[in-house]
Amino acid sequence: MLAKKFLSVFVIVFLLLSYIPLSAQDDLIIVLDPGHGATDNGSSAKLNGKTYYEKDLNNMVTAHLQDSLAQYAGVKVYLTRYDDSKPSLMTRSVTAGKLGADLMISLHMNALDNADYYGGSEIYVHAGNYLPEGAKATKAIATDILKGFEQFGLKNRGVKTKLIDNDKYYMYDNGQYADYYGVIRYATMVRVPAMIIEHGYMSNKSDLEFLSKSENLKKLADKTAEAVAKYYGLEKGEGQKMTLKVQEGLTIGSLPTSMVVGDEISTLTATGGSGSGTIHYETNDKEVLQIQDGKLVAVGEGMANVYAIRDTDGEYQAKMSDNYIRISVSKPISTPTPTIVPTPTPTFTPTPKLTPENTPTPTLNPTTAPTVVATEEYSAPTNTSAQTATTENTENDFWTAIAVIGGILAAFLIVSFVLLMKSKNSNKKSRRR
Ligand SMILES: [Zn+2]
Numbered sequence: 450m451l452a453k454k455f456l457s458v459f460v461i462v463f464l465l466l467s468y469i470p471l472s473a474q475d476d477l478i479i480v481l482d483p484g485h486g487a488t489d490n491g492s493s494a495k496l497n498g499k500t501y502y503e504k505d506l507n508n509m510v511t512a513h514l515q516d517s518l519a520q521y522a523g524v525k526v527y528l529t530r531y532d533d534s535k536p537s538l539m540t541r542s543v544t545a546g547k548l549g550a551d552l553m554i555s556l557h558m559n560a561l562d563n564a565d566y567y568g569g570s571e572i573y574v575h576a577g578n579y580l581p582e583g584a585k586a587t588k589a590i591a592t593d594i595l596k597g598f599e600q601f602g603l604k605n606r607g608v609k610t611k612l613i614d615n616d617k618y619y620m621y622d623n624g625q626y627a628d629y630y631g632v633i634r635y636a637t638m639v640r641v642p643a644m645i646i647e648h649g650y651m652s653n654k655s656d657l658e659f660l661s662k663s664e665n666l667k668k669l670a671d672k673t674a675e676a677v678a679k680y681y682g683l684e685k686g687e688g689q690k691m692t693l694k695v696q697e698g699l700t701i702g703s704l705p706t707s708m709v710v711g712d713e714i715s716t717l718t719a720t721g722g723s724g725s726g727t728i729h730y731e732t733n734d735k736e737v738l739q740i741q742d743g744k745l746v747a748v749g750e751g752m753a754n755v756y757a758i759r760d761t762d763g764e765y766q767a768k769m770s771d772n773y774i775r776i777s778v779s780k781p782i783s784t785p786t787p788t789i790v791p792t793p794t795p796t797f798t799p800t801p802k803l804t805p806e807n808t809p810t811p812t813l814n815p816t817t818a819p820t821v822v823a824t825e826e827y828s829a830p831t832n833t834s835a836q837t838a839t840t841e842n843t844e845n846d847f848w849t850a851i852a853v854i855g856g857i858l859a860a861f862l863i864v865s866f867v868l869l870m871k872s873k874n875s876n877k878k879s880r881r882r
Pocket of ligand 1: 492
């Protein structure tokens with residue numbers, strides 16, 4: 450547990466080190482994060498025979514929001530991705546940190562399996578355990594956004610927070626529980642106020658009817674921009690829609706495909722990509738492999754993938770390596786613990802009855818079964834013979850006693866017989882007399 454806490458500190462230290470705003474600006478920097486991407490479609494639902502994917506609706510509402518926010522003076526609006534890629538949650542938040550964002554908005558659509566009755570909008574913000582000022586700002590903005598959405602008939606499900614209170618690995622370095630959603634958690638670590646807007650439920654028919662139309666997504670984007678403008682005191686004018694170029698292919702260098710728990714690799718490499726963004730590494734399972742202090746550390750058994758990411762430099766968007774290294778982590782081979790080997794006693798000494806293959810040899814592992822079996826085999830006959838000897842001795846003593854007693858009795862009878870005969874003779878003599 451303590452070790453885990455230290456690891457989370459490493460993650461935070463890494464994130465803070467990587468948070469070096471690219472330039473000091475007076476503009477309000479807003480980073481929009483279209484949720485999911487690439488093969489991850491997010492939620493999906495059917496309406497009038499057509500399947501809608503969350504990823505596409507997220508892209509549409511993000512494009513509208515970038516337009517809406519760019520209508521305010523002194524605003525620069527970036528996106529975390531401009532193509533159909535899927536940056537990791539950490540990469541999205543690190544991008545916001547690198548760009549010196551004042552606010553990050555992650556855009557999503559919700560869904561609940563077979564729950565048409567459940568619908569409405571909700572927004573997740575920081576719980577405030579680590580970045581209280583960010584929590585305050587995002588809560589105020591989010592409350593206003595949801596009030597705006599209500600005007601279109603979307604149920605206001607409220608501003609929400611969620612913590613990971615069952616895993617100390619994800620604690621913030623001030624010892625407080627971390628926010629549950631990765632985008633918010635990593636944004637907190639790079640000190641960017643962030644929120645996740647769940648515009649509505651695709652599983653709810655009336656929500657989906659509304660969300661499936663681009664003009665309605667524009668209405669939601671306008672309400673969101675109004676709430677942001679109100680909070681920061683923005684005025685209508687000329688903002689800037691910022692673009693980041695897509696990087697060339699990035700490749701992570703070769704790594705061993707198997708490691709043992711406790712192993713560390715400090716020579717992580719990657720080639721390619723574009724721009725001058727720093728390269729960092731990520732794994733897809735923190736229970737198996739972790740990046741600690743720039744090193745790859747095997748922490749648990751299992752399989753995990755390692756990726757390289759070249760962060761944004763303000764000109765190119767962040768890029769995850771096209772390849773990854775899949776590493777299998779196994780338990781360390783346990784050091785043989787000293788086992789108590791039964792000390793052979795004279796009674797257990799192998800006798801000529803032993804067959805050669807049963808004879809214990811130095812190559813035999815002392816703890817293996819044959820020795821035990823052999824011991825039992827040898828001890829049994831020895832014990833039996835000992836018992837037999839004892840019985841024989843007892844019998845000898847018995848017969849000796851019988852012989853002695855018999856001898857005494859025989860002697861007694863002979864003496865008695867002799868005396869009796871003498872007495873008879875004298876009686877005859879006397880009668881004769
Ligand atoms: Zn989503």
